[in-house]
Amino acid sequence: MFRPTRRAVAALIAGAVFAPVAALAADAPKQIAIDWATYNPVSIILKEKGLLEKEFEKDGIKIVWVQSAGSNKALEFLNAGSIDFGSTAGSAALVAKINGNPIKSVYVYSRPEWTALVTGKDSRIAKVADLKGKRVAVTRGTDPHIFLVRALLDAGLTDKDITPVLLQHADGKAALIRGDVDAWAGLDPMMAQAEIEDGAKLFFRKPEANTWGILNVREQFLKDNPKIVQRVLAVYEEARKYSLANYDELKKGFIAVTKLPETVVDKQLKERTELTHNRIGAPQRESILAAGLALQQAGVIQPGVDVKATVDALIDDQVPLPTN
Numbered sequence: 001m002f003r004p005t006r007r008a009v010a011a012l013i014a015g016a017v018f019a020p021v022a023a024l025a026a027d028a029p030k031q032i033a034i035d036w037a038t039y040n041p042v043s044i045i046l047k048e049k050g051l052l053e054k055e056f057e058k059d060g061i062k063i064v065w066v067q068s069a070g071s072n073k074a075l076e077f078l079n080a081g082s083i084d085f086g087s088t089a090g091s092a093a094l095v096a097k098i099n100g101n102p103i104k105s106v107y108v109y110s111r112p113e114w115t116a117l118v119t120g121k122d123s124r125i126a127k128v129a130d131l132k133g134k135r136v137a138v139t140r141g142t143d144p145h146i147f148l149v150r151a152l153l154d155a156g157l158t159d160k161d162i163t164p165v166l167l168q169h170a171d172g173k174a175a176l177i178r179g180d181v182d183a184w185a186g187l188d189p190m191m192a193q194a195e196i197e198d199g200a201k202l203f204f205r206k207p208e209a210n211t212w213g214i215l216n217v218r219e220q221f222l223k224d225n226p227k228i229v230q231r232v233l234a235v236y237e238e239a240r241k242y243s244l245a246n247y248d249e250l251k252k253g254f255i256a257v258t259k260l261p262e263t264v265v266d267k268q269l270k271e272r273t274e275l276t277h278n279r280i281g282a283p284q285r286e287s288i289l290a291a292g293l294a295l296q297q298a299g300v301i302q303p304g305v306d307v308k309a310t311v312d313a314l315i316d317d318q319v320p321l322p323t324n
Contacts, residue, residue: 029225031062032232033083035074038189038258040087040213041250041269042109046239048253055235061228070169070187072141074216078103084221085232089114089143090211090284091291096141097314098292098305102219104316107233108284109240110213111274113205115144117151118186120176121199125183128155128204134182135163137172144169144185146291146300147209153298176200189260192267211291212277212284222316234322237278244275281317288314 032052036043046052052063066083068074074086075096086103088096093105119125125134128151138145152158167175169187176184177198186194186202194200215236222229243250247269254265277283292307301307 027224028059029061029084029221029228031064032056032085032228033064033066034085034232035066035068035077035083035087037068037070037074037087038254039070039112039114039187040109041254041273042236042240042243042275043087044253044257045243045250046236048256049239049242051235051239052232055231070139070142072139073168075101075103075141078216078218081218084218086216088214088216089146090214090288091146091295092142092211093214093216094288094292094307094311094314095146095295095301098301098307098310103216103314104219104222105214105216105280105284105314106222106229106316106319107215107236107321108212108277108280109215109236109275111277112188112213113207113210113272114188114191114213114268115147115210116186116191116202116206117148117183117204118176118191118194118200119183119203120179121201123182123201123203126203128152129157131155131183132157132161133163135165135180137165137167137175137181137184139169139172139185139187140164140166142169142187143211144187146211146295147206148185149298149300150209150291150294151204151206153294158298188268188272189254189258189264192272193260193264196261196264196267208287209291211287214280214284222319226319230319233319237322240275240278278321279317280315285311285315 036047047065066077068087071088071092074088077083078086079101138148149159165181170190172184173190173194175181217229251265289308289311295301296307
């Protein structure tokens with residue numbers, strides 16, 4: 001009768017124990033591509049401190065950083081597969097999901113008032129109804145765009161009553177200051193800069209209509225790498241908590257990236273950015289759903305779209321976060 005040698009048994013056990021680990025390592029991604037954005041202060045701390053690099057160094061996984069100039073750009077990158085994680089407004093993520101972008105919203109990085117309707121210091125525009133017939137700078141597919149559409153709807157207008165001038169956020173601000181447009185659907189920190197340095201006026205504000213700062217992941221990446229996604233969110237949590245506990249460090253990092261003065265940065269970070277949330281769930285569902293239904297009423301989302309079902313498909317609240 002055949003009796004395996006001790007060496008053969010040891011080899012067999014080693015194979016049983018280590019083969020799955022080797023297979024897991026082989027299946028792990030070689031890199032994680034993630035965005036950073038000035039409308040997501042936590043991402044700046046995350047990048048500056050190299051927290052993801054430290055977390056995944058032992059796995060040999062490279063971290064690739066890509067700047068997003070707005071939700072629209074982050075969503076374009078996600079749709080193209082050029083990033084795995086992207087920062088957006090919740091409402092922008094919903095519209096992208098309706099349009100077939102395969103993403104899941106998995107984390108809350110801020111509750112901001114990052115958008116308002118803005119006009120120049122000498123403008124006579126004082127209310128949303130005054131925008132009728134006016135040129136308004138806006139970045140399509142972003143929270144400021146959705147905020148503008150909802151504000152027009154509430155005033156009995158539509159986007160056909162204005163002349164939208166489609167520009168990226170920073171260019172919209174520049175166009176307003178030059179006088180090329182009558183108003184701008186603003187975004188911080190550019191909005192705070194225009195307010196402080198150029199006397200721009202925020203003539204319509206509605207904090208509750210600003211949808212949450214949401215971190216999204218490519219659906220396929222989440223499906224293939226659930227543990228990796230969990231680790232990324234754990235590191236995001238570390239950065240968010242650090243940001244809350246170390247405001248001066250957060251501000252310093254923000255200034256280093258944006259080159260903005262302290263007064264502008266304080267206005268955005270102290271007055272209009274809340275970083276005390278993390279888990280995605282019912283409050284985000286309600287906010288994003290309200291935005292989606294308003295957009296449907298305004299004709300931006302087709303009548304046949306089941307907005308609630310799309311919100312449910314968008315939000316994934318099952319990725320665990322650290323409990324401490």
